[in-house]
Amino acid sequence: MDKVQYQTVPNQEIGLIDANYQTFAFQRHYHLDFHIGLITQGEQKFHYQGESHHAGQGQMVLMPPDEMHDGQSKLDSGYKVKVFSLDPLWLSDLSDLKRSSDVIGFNQLVIDDSHVFNTLSQLHQSLTNTNLSQLAQDCLPYEGFSQLFERYGAKEQRSIVPLGNQSVATLKEYLMANLDQPVKLEQLSELCQLSPTQFQRHFKAKIGLTPYAWLSRLRMEQGMKLLKAGVKGTEVAHQVGFYDQAHFSKAFKAVYGVSPSQIN
Structure with missing residues (x-):
């Protein structure tokens, strides 16, 4: 078990x-x-x-x-x-x-x-x-x-992974500042001065994940950090871009094997 x-x-x-x-x-x-x-x-x-x-x-x-x-x-x-x-x-x-x-x-x-x-x-x-x-x-x-x-x-x-005219590190900083927002593909591609198709292709080649899967993991990782810092689950869900705690809890348990309430 x-x-x-x-x-x-x-x-x-x-x-x-x-x-x-x-x-x-x-x-x-x-x-x-x-x-x-x-x-x-x-x-x-x-x-x-x-x-x-x-x-x-x-x-x-x-x-x-x-x-x-x-x-x-x-x-x-x-x-x-x-x-x-x-x-x-x-x-x-x-x-x-x-x-x-x-x-x-x-x-x-x-x-x-x-x-x-x-x-x-x-x-x-x-x-x-x-x-x-x-x-x-x-x-x-x-x-x-x-x-x-x-x-x-x-x-x-410190390694720098280029992505268009930006870097993956810069992209991560942007997403970390906007985890609670409905991020669009056009926003990310414009940030790197690439077309949406170019952005998706280059991103997958360099990272090994789709932009959506990468953002989803980033939200879970930040959610874990906030829970460890003592932030309540409902507030964590909102801060990392979920509409309610139920959807956040389901996604969190699928990733980590435990529910947010078990993080102490």
Whole structure:
């Protein structure tokens, strides 16, 4: 039976997921945050950048933001995973990057390192301890992720994906500012100085999704962020472009496997 628990911590740049997936499968999607998954039981398989990958018990999956991938269990018995959802800017700041054009990356997608795995597993558990002082909550992530940075971290240039005379990043900024609006294809194509047909063709070629599917995921990702920040479900639904909470809840559960009311 699938069981997923999303948890928030005082540091809003960090989200925690503790899940047992058996039948639930993630369709092709992306995250706004950096996801670090610790496979604690079973085996997960996924597609990323045109290749098949898998990670088993004791291994970690480091998935960068805005990268298309899917995910499901490789075994009928399912798999268990503990996930850190980390704001990319916060993660780069934590790794002490000197230039704003730099971002933190990692030189491996799947890591097999028992020492780092155990350190991050303990960190995941510690951050759910409500008895910890605020100072401990603030310092533990730095201590927990330092070994990961030292062994596998890599400084990278922030990538720019062109789309007409704009970039995908600029397009995302525009949509984030207009999630509650009925965005039209003509608006997006004009922003990039492309015809609607050109825009759709170029977008699908670069991103791997249709503009509509990409916007739908963006709304879900922002909805998750708002729920974690304590915004009420009805208000979240309106802020991300849904007419009512019922439609938002149905779409949200289809994407994440849980209802908005289960995000705490």
